Amino acid sequence: MENYYILRLGKELRRNLKLFRDSLYKQYGNPSLLALEACIILGPADKQEALPFVDCPHLPLSTLGAASYQSGHLHLPVPGTPFTKIREQLETDYPYDGIYLGEMETTFPVEPIMVKDVSLAILTIQREGELITWNVSSEKHLDSGRHH
Structure with missing residues (x-):
């Protein structure tokens, strides 16, 4: 079992990204496009009940105008290093800044996406052979106007 801190996207954006990923799946047939929810992975997490306070x-x-494989x-990709501070507060790290889509090795142009609403959460992934199950827990909405 793997646990990650994630920034969960707002419900409307998650729905739109699901439709986008469904269309990519129809085009490419890669099952990883359907495996996990689209989210911003911050890094590995220790499984715990209470999320820490973070900024x-x-x-x-805004994302860049192309999907990237890394x-x-x-x-x-989200340009710059917008997640450095929150990763420091969570004592975690991850090799890229961006919205996870899948595990397919390709790139293509895409309209930039605006992220206006996020929640801090824990994503738990369990892999049994080809089967991947996941769960989002301990979700806490983050307000960009407030600092803890």
Whole structure:
């Protein structure tokens, strides 16, 4: 079982990204496009009940105009280093800044996406052979106007 701190995207954006990933799946047939929820992975987490208080990254965030493949993941890159402070507060790290899409090795142009709403959460992934199950827990909404 793997646990990650993630920034969970707002419900409307998650829904739109699911439709986008469904269309990519129809085009490429890669099952990883359907395996996990689209989210911003912050890094490995110790499984714990209570999430720590952290500062919200400055919102809104915008992705670049192309999907990128890096460290085994297809993602929509977010330019700069907007997650450095929150990763320091969580004592974790990850090799890229962006919205996870899948594990397909490709790149393609895409309209930039605005991220206006995020929650800190824990993503638990369990792999049994080809079967991947996941769960989001301990979700806490982050307000970009407030600092803890």
